Amino acid sequence: MGHPIAWLPIGRRTTYGVAMAGAMREPTYFVLASLLDGPLHGYAIVKQTAELSGGRVRLSTGTLYGALDRLADEGLILPGPDEVVNGRVRRVYTLTAGGHDAVQAEAVRFARAADVVRQRLDRASARRLGLA
Amino acid sequence: MTAGERIYRMACLAYPAAYRQRVESELVASVLTVTDEQVNVREVVGLVAGGIRRRHFEVGRRGVRDVVSSGLVLAVMVTLGSVVVSNAFVLLRLLTPYESMDRAAELVTAAYLIAGLVGLIAVLRGQRHLAVAVTTVFAVLPVVFLALGHSRSGVVPTVSDIAAGAVPLLLILVSIWLGQGCLRRGSWWWIVALALAIGAAFIAGQSTVALVVLTAALLFSIVDPRVATATAATLTAVLLTQLSAIYGPALNLVPLATEGIVLTGATTAWAVVRTYRSTRPATIT
Numbered sequence: 001m002g003h004p005i006a007w008l009p010i011g012r013r014t015t016y017g018v019a020m021a022g023a024m025r026e027p028t029y030f031v032l033a034s035l036l037d038g039p040l041h042g043y044a045i046v047k048q049t050a051e052l053s054g055g056r057v058r059l060s061t062g063t064l065y066g067a068l069d070r071l072a073d074e075g076l077i078l079p080g081p082d083e084v085v086n087g088r089v090r091r092v093y094t095l096t097a098g099g100h101d102a103v104q105a106e107a108v109r110f111a112r113a114a115d116v117v118r119q120r121l122d123r124a125s126a127r128r129l130g131l132a
Numbered sequence: 133m134t135a136g137e138r139i140y141r142m143a144c145l146a147y148p149a150a151y152r153q154r155v156e157s158e159l160v161a162s163v164l165t166v167t168d169e170q171v172n173v174r175e176v177v178g179l180v181a182g183g184i185r186r187r188h189f190e191v192g193r194r195g196v197r198d199v200v201s202s203g204l205v206l207a208v209m210v211t212l213g214s215v216v217v218s219n220a221f222v223l224l225r226l227l228t229p230y231e232s233m234d235r236a237a238e239l240v241t242a243a244y245l246i247a248g249l250v251g252l253i254a255v256l257r258g259q260r261h262l263a264v265a266v267t268t269v270f271a272v273l274p275v276v277f278l279a280l281g282h283s284r285s286g287v288v289p290t291v292s293d294i295a296a297g298a299v300p301l302l303l304i305l306v307s308i309w310l311g312q313g314c315l316r317r318g319s320w321w322w323i324v325a326l327a328l329a330i331g332a333a334f335i336a337g338q339s340t341v342a343l344v345v346l347t348a349a350l351l352f353s354i355v356d357p358r359v360a361t362a363t364a365a366t367l368t369a370v371l372l373t374q375l376s377a378i379y380g381p382a383l384n385l386v387p388l389a390t391e392g393i394v395l396t397g398a399t400t401a402w403a404v405v406r407t408y409r410s411t412r413p414a415t416i417t
Contacts, residue, residue, distance in 0.1 A: 042158065060175050060178025061163040061178060061182075062175070062183070063178050063182060064162075065155065065162075065182060069189075082157075082158065088157075088161035090161055
C-alpha cells in the first residue's frame with residue numbers, strides 16, 4: 001500500500017518525456033544544436049550558441065553550466081573528463097543519442113509550426129492580390 | 133590571481149559547497165576565457181543566479197514532500213527554540229531581586245524551559261519518540277494549568293494558549309507522517325532554527341515585526357524553500373499568541389483565521405511553487 005497522500009502531485013519526479021512534451025526553451029535548443037557538429041567545451045558552446053541564434057541567445061557562464069548540468073542529468077549530453085589546457089581546466093560535452101533525438105524532434109516541431117504560418121501567409125497574400 | 137578571477141571565485145560561493153568543489157575550476161576558467169579576464173557584471177550576476185538556481189535544484193530534486201517535511205522539522209525547532217529563549221529571559225527577570233518573588237511562576241517557567249530544551253535536543257539528536265513525548269507535554273501543560281485555574285501570569289490560559297501549545301506536537305506528527313520527524317544527521321539547520329527562534333521569541337505582540345520576518349523569510353526562500361515552509365508554520369503559532377494578546381479573553385476568531393490563512397497560504401504556496409519549478413528539467417532561461 002502506498003503513502004496515504006500518494007495521489008497528490010507531491011514529490012513526483014517529472015521525466016524528460018513528460019516535461020518536454022511541450023516546447024523546449026530556445027537556449028536549451030541552441031545548446032543542444034551547438035553540439036551537433038561534435039563535442040565542445042563551455043566557452044565554445046557559448047560562442048556557437050550566439051552564432052546559431054544570430055546573437056539572440058547570449059548565455060552567461062552561470063546559466064550555461066546550469067543548463068549543461070540539467071541536460072547531463074536528463075541524459076541528453078555526456079560530460080567528458082577534465083583536461084588542462086594552457087593552465088586552465090576545461091571539459092568537453094558530447095551530444096548523446098537521446099539529445100540528438102530531442103533536438104531533432106524540436107527542429108521538426110519548429111519546422112511544422114513555421115510551415116503552418118507560412119501557408120497561411122501565402123494564402124493571405126494571394127487573397128490580397130486577388131489570385132484566390 | 134587577477135582581480136577578475138578573485139571576483140568570479142567569490143561569486144561562485146553562491147553554489148552549494150559540494151558542487152562548487154567539483155566544477156569551480158572549470159566554471160572560472162570558462163568565464164575568464166569569455167570575458168578575457170576582465171570583470172564583467174553580467175557574468176558575475178549570472179554566476180550568482182546560477183548558484184542560487186543550483187541550490188534550489190538540489191533541494192527540489194528531493195521532492196516537495198521532503199521539502200515540506202524538512203520545513204516542518206525546522207518549524208518545530210524554531211517553536212521549541214523560541215520557547216527556550218523567551219522562558220530563559222522570563223526566568224532571569226523573575227530571579228532578579230527587584231521582581232516580586234512568585235514561586236509558582238518561577239517553577240512553571242522553569243518547567244517550560246526544561247521541556248523546551250529537552251524537546252529541542254531530541255529533535256537535534258534524531259530521537260523521534262522523545263520529541264513526540266515532550267511536545268505532547270507542551271500540548272497538555274496549558275490544559276493542566278487551565279484545570280488548575282491559573283497560569284504564570286495569574287490569568288487562566290486562553291484557547292489560543294492551548295492551540296499554540298499544541299502546534300509543535302501537530303507539526304512533528306505531520307512531519308513524521310510525511311516521512312521525517314527529526315533533523316537529519318549532519319544538517320546545519322540548527323543554525324537557521326536558532327536565529328529564527330531568537331527572532332520569534334522577540335516578536336510577540338508585534339504584527340509589523342512578524343510581517344518583516346515573513347518578508348525576510350520569503351526573500352531567503354529564494355535560496356531555500358524549506359525556510360519558507362518553516363516560517364509559514366511558525367508564524368501560525370506566533371499569530372495565535374499575538375492575537376490572543378490583542379483580543380484577550382474575547383478572542384475574535386475571524387481576523388485570526390484571516391491573517392493566519394493569508395500569511396501561511398502565501399508562504400507555503402511560494403515554497404511549493406519554487407520547489408516544483410526547480411524540479412522541472414531543462415527549464416533554463
